[in-house]
Amino acid sequence: MRSSPAPAVSGPTAPVPARPPLGYRPIVDLDSGAVVAVEVLSPAPSASRRGTREVTRQETEVVAEWLISLVREASGTESLLPLVLPLPARTLMGGQEFVALVEGLLRRAGRRPRDIALMLGPELAGLPRKALAAGVSRLRAAGFRCGFGTAMVRPDLVVEAAPFLMRIDPGIVAGVAGDQRHATVVEGLARIGRGSGVYAMAAGVGSADDVVRLRGCGVRVGTGPFFATDAWRPGERVTPVPEPAVERGGQEDAGPRVTEFLVPPVGFDADATAEQLLEAFTDDPALNSAVLVDHRERPVGMIDRTRFLLSVTGRYGHALHAKRPAMRLAEPPRTVPAWMSALAALRVAGRDTERVYDDLIATNAYGQCLGVVRVSDLIGSLSRS
Secondary structure: OOOOOOOOOOOOOOOOOOOOOOEEEEEEEOOOOOEEEEEEEOOOOHHHOOOOOOOOHHHHHHHHHHHHHHHHHHHOOOOOOOEEEEEOHHHHHHOHHHHHHHHHHHHHOOOOHHHEEEEEOHHHHHOOHHHHHHHHHHHHHOOOEEEEOOOOOOHHHHHHHOOOEEEEOHHHHOOOOOOHHHHHHHHHHHHHHHHHOOEEEEEOOOOHHHHHHHHHHOOOEEEOOOOOOOOOOOOOOOOOOOOOOOOOOOHHHOOOEHHHHEEOOOEEEOOOEHHHHHHHHHHOOOOOEEEEEOOOOOEEEEEEHHHHHHHHHOOOHHHHHOOOEHHHHOEOOOEEEOOOEHHHHHHHHOOOHHHOOOOEEEEOOOOOEEEEEOHHHHHHHHHHO
């Protein structure tokens, strides 16, 4: 009797190395406590770690694909918030080809360049000055935000390159609450940022005292263990910030702040077309308004749903407006500071009787849009209190 052949036994196979899961950090407005962006943490691909000055086409392709993979994975966790992604600084030496490649892949992934800030690592200080400034300029021209991942660069380079963000190192921030020397350095960096249009971001914020002292130094955004642990994921809560100390001048300062009524803004670049706005209003019947912002997230125009649709959908309206800038149909934004009380904001809304029910825009100390406040929500809340 013939015996059947024994089944083949395969030898052990080498495990396929898996990329470690992404880490996330909330970037928090220190005045309102709102999460304004999500920083994605991931080691750079090995192809981008070579010490040579020359950046090859293969390297630019590897880094571009890696960035898009971070965007796709982060999008699976939430994420309507802007993303801050790491970028090896030497990649900027790849010229316009790298920027165009990343922009094309990003748009196919369903995100806009203005939703992304690329944070250059500390090695940026070793790059040729002119090449670095030119690389940052190319990113900005394509609509990307750019950040310096360290404050340890010469102030004149910050002024020349004009990044969107400048991170203040955790080693400096850690002593800000108890060491006047640290506070002086932070205050100086924040002043340089304000004077050159760069937002200083404190990294490594560890306590409520740090938050209070950073505010006093002029820093308005930060990230660190005070707000969330390493296990934090987009959409989860963060530790509330201490209430800002404001002068209470009377009854109008009493009650809840406008931050309790914030809803995420639907923002568009200032050069967005009316057709893009029409698509947004059509896709979301509950959308009351859209905000037009400049390259630093400051509101420059407000589009009210009702008046916009009357203009665009009326006779010949689509032909007249669709392909043209929506700014032609925008009205001046009505802004209120995020620390303002709901009652005071309602008084602001009532100053213009023709637009009394239009949405308000809450802004931080830099004039950036934090969110939209619906006047009907303010009226409903105050009438019940």
